[in-house]
Amino acid sequence: MTLPHRVRITDVGPRDGLQNEAGVVPLEAKVAFVNQLARTGVAEVEASSFVSPKWVPQLGDAEALFQRIDRPSGVIFSALVPNERGFDRAMALGEQRPDKISIFTAASETFSQRNTNATIAETIERCAPVVAGAQQAGLPVRVYISCVVACPYEGAIAPVKVREVVERLMQLGLDPDGDDFDLGETIGVAAPNDIETLYDELEDLIEPRQTTLHLHDTRGTALACAYAAMQFGVVRFDASCGGLGGCPYAPGAAGNLATEDLVYLCRRMHCETGVSLDRLLVAGRQIAGTLGRSLPGRVFGAESAAGGGSISVAAESTGRGSS
Ligand code: HMG
Ligand code: MG
Numbered sequence: 001m002t003l004p005h006r007v008r009i010t011d012v013g014p015r016d017g018l019q020n021e022a023g024v025v026p027l028e029a030k031v032a033f034v035n036q037l038a039r040t041g042v043a044e045v046e047a048s049s050f051v052s053p054k055w056v057p058q059l060g061d062a063e064a065l066f067q068r069i070d071r072p073s074g075v076i077f078s079a080l081v082p083n084e085r086g087f088d089r090a091m092a093l094g095e096q097r098p099d100k101i102s103i104f105t106a107a108s109e110t111f112s113q114r115n116t117n118a119t120i121a122e123t124i125e126r127c128a129p130v131v132a133g134a135q136q137a138g139l140p141v142r143v144y145i146s147c148v149v150a151c152p153y154e155g156a157i158a159p160v161k162v163r164e165v166v167e168r169l170m171q172l173g174l175d176p177d178g179d180d181f182d183l184g185e186t187i188g189v190a191a192p193n194d195i196e197t198l199y200d201e202l203e204d205l206i207e208p209r210q211t212t213l214h215l216h217d218t219r220g221t222a223l224a225c226a227y228a229a230m231q232f233g234v235v236r237f238d239a240s241c242g243g244l245g246g247c248p249y250a251p252g253a254a255g256n257l258a259t260e261d262l263v264y265l266c267r268r269m270h271c272e273t274g275v276s277l278d279r280l281l282v283a284g285r286q287i288a289g290t291l292g293r294s295l296p297g298r299v300f301g302a303e304s305a306a307g308g309g310s311i312s313v314a315a316e317s318t319g320r321g322s323s
Helices: 013-020 027-038 062-068 084-091 109-116 120-137 159-170 192-202 222-231 259-268 277-291 298-306 310-316
Strands: 008-011 044-049 076-080 100-106 141-146 180-185 211-215 236-239
Touching: 008 259, 013 027, 013 044, 027 044, 027 062, 027 277, 044 062, 062 076, 062 084, 084 120, 100 109, 100 120, 100 159, 100 180, 109 120, 109 141, 120 141, 120 159, 141 159, 159 180, 159 192, 192 222, 211 222, 222 259, 236 259, 259 277, 259 298, 277 298
Parallel strands: 008 044, 008 236, 044 076, 076 100, 100 141, 141 180, 180 211, 211 236
Antiparallel strands: none
């Protein structure tokens, strides 16, 4: 069993999580959530989206959020941007703009249409000026490819489709070392062998360490997939506090891999994350209180049942990770 010494985690809960809530979470609660996440030790927080508020009203307050959150040094704050309009909104924030721009496309034509009203080719075309603008501003880019294993409308997606999209994205001048190729298992169907097959297909095009794996935990397989991926060299993962999440345009997709579950596993296996489990639990309790319900993450549930304290203290002192 070969595991990386260290894993980098982006918490996407404020974006991928809150975009999927039935109601709009009040701005104050979002700001508090992002601020708490930024103090957990995660490398990056995807804080909001500059998408059309007609499409995702839950995140229509992206400007106000970026104007109000704390920006502790050492933490990257990213935001989803679908087109030039979104990029201009983000850049108009001046010094309060995101540190990183997340663009998105898919390996499924139907998902691309449902999510962005555009073909895959059109989404990549739309991304071109955003990539150029980000490069001019010196900002790194994350590019999500959704449905890398399956699509809620088309079913299984052939790994070669993902390869074709990665190839097309590389033609935009994205740098596999400086930018972030983010593979989205949007609906949470994958088992470890699917992830291995996908990375086998991408071999010689992009290295596992140059990708981020974005897992949803709909069927309870996300942690198994993350563990398998770590063994063949993936060191960057997206996860969401408490397992919040989904996608309004992916019916049936449940929450992301819970950040606590990933951190807990890493700690037990002596793989550093730099993340404080206790602080994550504080952030999770705050947002659960706002939402008025518990969160699906397993560690979050276990800690809530135990009343906090003893188990998390044991977890904090396990492994060599700092918090
Ligand atoms: P459209 O309707 O085809 O285009 O939307 P449009 O240009 O006609 O825009 C519609 C309206 O929105 C217009 O307003 C535009 O001005 C406005 P109107 O003229 O009717 O008053 N508009 C905007 N407003 C603010 N900011 C903007 C913007 N753009 C247009 N940036 C569009 C096309 C791409 C805009 C739309 O489809 C969209 O915003 N889609 C985003 C959907 C989304 O956010 N989905 C969830 C995120 S993806 C995800 O969750 C997967 C991921 O987690 C990875 C994984 O799990 O796989 C990333
Ligand atoms: Mg997602």
